[in-house]
Amino acid sequence: MPENTPVPPATAATPKSHFNNWISAIGGVVAMGALFSFALLVWMDFTQGDKNPYLGIFTYIVAPGFLIVGLVMVFFGAWAQRRWAIKHATTAPDKWRLDFSNATQRRYLVLFGLGALGFIMLSAFGSYETYHYSESVQFCGEVCHRAMNPEFVAYQRGAHARVDCVECHIGSGAEWFIKAKINGTHQLIAYTLDNYSRPIGTPLKQLRPAQDICEKCHWPEKFHGNIDISYDHTLTDKANTPFSVRLLMHVNTAGPGGQTGGIHWHVNRNEKVEYYATDEKRQDIPWMRVTSLPAGTSRVYRTEKFIGEPPADKIRTMDCMDCHNRPAHVFPTANDAVEKSLNSGALSRNLPNLKREAVKALLQPGIETAEAAPAKIAEYLSAKYAGAPELSSAITEVQHIFATTIFPERKADWRVYPSNIGHKDWPGCFRCHDDKHKTDKGQAVSASDCNSCHTILAQGKGAEFELLNAKGMEFKHPGGDLDPDLTCSDCHNGGIQK
Ligand code: HEC
């Protein structure tokens, strides 16, 4: 083509595209930003984020959402442009078109182009920040999971407060990746619609198996030996008398060939303990079976009332979580929380009956929201201890206990989350160790006398508590002689003893 031949104006010859308009252009930029973010997030998700499902919310819901909005704008723009062109064919068919030959429009276009570039860069930066944020404990516990605030609070006082939520709740590997994606998305929807259950039901079905979580840091072969633990209580009498029990927990006992028994026997490598629970919370266990693994021989224990065989798909193999089911989220009972404050001095033993009254203040009826609690607690205690110098500090402390252990909106506290580690406030070990589960030869579970799981080294208060007995002693129950027909949790429930 000779150099000086004027180029015919394109607009005159080629039919004009309806996509050439401002709305479509803006939509295009939004869509491009979203696509760019999406690609970046997918890349991050696959290269490093395989244990984080919440990133999925941004990657697979938010970013595509913007992409769709952008595309809708593109097509809407074209449609609107077409309609306009037909309607105003004679007057101003090109009103919304991007026109590079118009100097004013060209200026706008340059500005628009710069803005679009900035937007796309920002969306990349945003994606990167989103990725890091969605992985943090703060995100899990606070923002997305305001629903999970109780767990977040409980987690911070536990032994695992430095273990990320995702370590226990979300695994790595392809299978968990998909599961977590679906689960995270499903949770987001439930949260947005505000229809998650209160309390959040347990035991969790999606929890990773214990071998994958706990055994990464605590391996079952690790020999713990005996562990010495003191339980410091306060009686519900006028003087708020201290009462402690010091137990030697037989976590592992060793024989000549290494470790053979003790509490952690249930998770040893040579035997498998299985059980069947009739209820969702796994509290009612009428049947269990012990199988020696190399030989495959087994013995079955059952309660007298349970006849027949349990459904095969409901049989569960015992693992760490069947005893340590509250490793990260400990909801202490009202009783324990008040005792802890009495022991630390935050609550004064000088106020008569404070143990009882503090527990009652926490459990008084009619506290429906966390917000209503402080006033109700202050009112209750003021009526009991008007004029006492320790009153105001007691009120503050009991309010604090409420705020950190009882979550009325979520209906979360110890009453809905039983702990299976002991047997005082919940059935725990006594679900199986109760002398009522027998083999067909009439043999009961071996460890059912009081000294088989622990020996009492000391008990009582003051000088009495300092008398140690290495052989162990019989439990002197402060509530009177123990009735063999009752289990501890028939009377002890974390509130006022029945
Ligand atoms: C050391 C492991 C571990 C860590 C870390 C952990 N959890 Fe859990 N979490 C568990 C176990 C085990 C359960 C199941 C209890 C059950 O099934 O009875 C659970 C249960 C839950 C539940 C169900 C309700 C309940 O209270 O049982 C929620 C919600 C929850 N965790 C959220 C979180 C959040 C949020 C974080 C981080 C702030 C977190 N978890 C950290 C082990 C952990």
Ligand code: HEC
């Ligand atoms: C990432 C490593 C890690 C994982 C995973 C982990 N733990 Fe721990 N756990 C620890 C550490 C570290 C401590 C010691 C904390 C301390 O001494 O304060 C601990 C302490 C404990 C204790 C004793 C302290 C107490 O008071 O509770 C128990 C019991 C326990 N873990 C059980 C579990 C169980 C059950 C699981 C699986 C749900 C688990 N852990 C998962 C690291 C881990």
Ligand code: HEC
């Ligand atoms: C699901 C049922 C079940 C639960 C829950 C349970 N156990 Fe056991 N436990 C068994 C069975 C079955 C045996 C083996 C009985 C036998 O064959 O003699 C056993 C044995 C034991 C032994 C003796 C181990 C040995 O051979 O030295 C101890 C100690 C023990 N359990 C402690 C506990 C403690 C502590 C708890 C609670 C934290 C608990 N168990 C919870 C079923 C259970």
Ligand code: HEC
């Ligand atoms: C039969 C119930 C039971 C099972 C199953 C069980 N534990 Fe334990 N474990 C206990 C008891 C009881 C203690 C003593 C501490 C206590 O009473 O809180 C204990 C103690 C521990 C401790 C030491 C705590 C300390 O303070 O030093 C760790 C860690 C632990 N268990 C981890 C595990 C892991 C990991 C598994 C699974 C492989 C597991 N446990 C299975 C009942 C159990």
Ligand code: HEC
């Ligand atoms: C199957 C094992 C097992 C048997 C049998 C058993 N205990 Fe325990 N007991 C435990 C465990 C585990 C704990 C620790 C709970 C914890 O760490 O929170 C405990 C804790 C206790 C405590 C301290 C609880 C507290 O909060 O102050 C007392 C007291 C006690 N046991 C008394 C008894 C008496 C009395 C008997 C006999 C009727 C008995 N135990 C039989 C496993 C057992």
Ligand code: HEC
């Ligand atoms: C018949 C009901 C009943 C049964 C069953 C029972 N207790 Fe108690 N228990 C009481 C009463 C009442 C008190 C005294 C209340 C107080 O002063 O706090 C008490 C006090 C206690 C205390 C000290 C105070 C406290 O709040 O912790 C411990 C520890 C205790 N019991 C452990 C046990 C254990 C372990 C068992 C099971 C082996 C058991 N109790 C069975 C009614 C019962």
